Amino acid sequence: QKEVEQNSGPLSVPEGAIASLNCTYSDRGSQSFFWYRQYSGKSPELIMFIYSNGDKEDGRFTAQLNKASQYVSLLIRDSQPSDSATYLCAVNPSGSEKLVFGKGTKLTVNP
């Protein structure tokens, strides 16, 4: 069973701070990694994807991938109350075209 693990939280940060969300995965051959944001009762929406080791930045969001350690993280700079949501990590295991999702980390940004 290929697994994706996330801390369930809740993670609480003050407005303007950096929020750090972490994810580990069990399949060393995984190739594609995704972060989705999900507001309560809504569908997940893609924030970022990353395929290569290192950092990938998009506005206030930075995804970090370390394949050797089998973890992927999402940093949110200058956190805003509107960032309060559940963040889902998803991974494409090797030999599979279906994403495996973590259970999500609930983030609360306090004004």
Place this chain on the structure above:
Amino acid sequence: DADVTQTPRNRITKTGKRIMLECSQTKGHDRMYWYRQDPGLGLRLIYYSFDVKDINKGEISDGYSVSRQAQAKFSLSLESAIPNQTALYFCATPDRNTGELFFGEGSRLTVL
């Protein structure tokens, strides 16, 4: 209009009733999936279809069936609903080039 449309968005039904959730997509993708989401359990794959003639069970298919009526349409049925099938259901379709999943708005099902 949304690229992936689910109907109904909300449904309350009784134990033993047959329920169908419908999904249609305008992305032109060949693959379509059904997920179930429960609090604390994340997204779990019920069924997936790689094309009209290729339908596969996911990790939690018991109690569910599906029909792929066309490339753009994929429906999920509960033949005899039970209370523990109360959940939020999502249809999704992947971009085969990037792997990104595009989700429908979700169907909230309550079984009394």
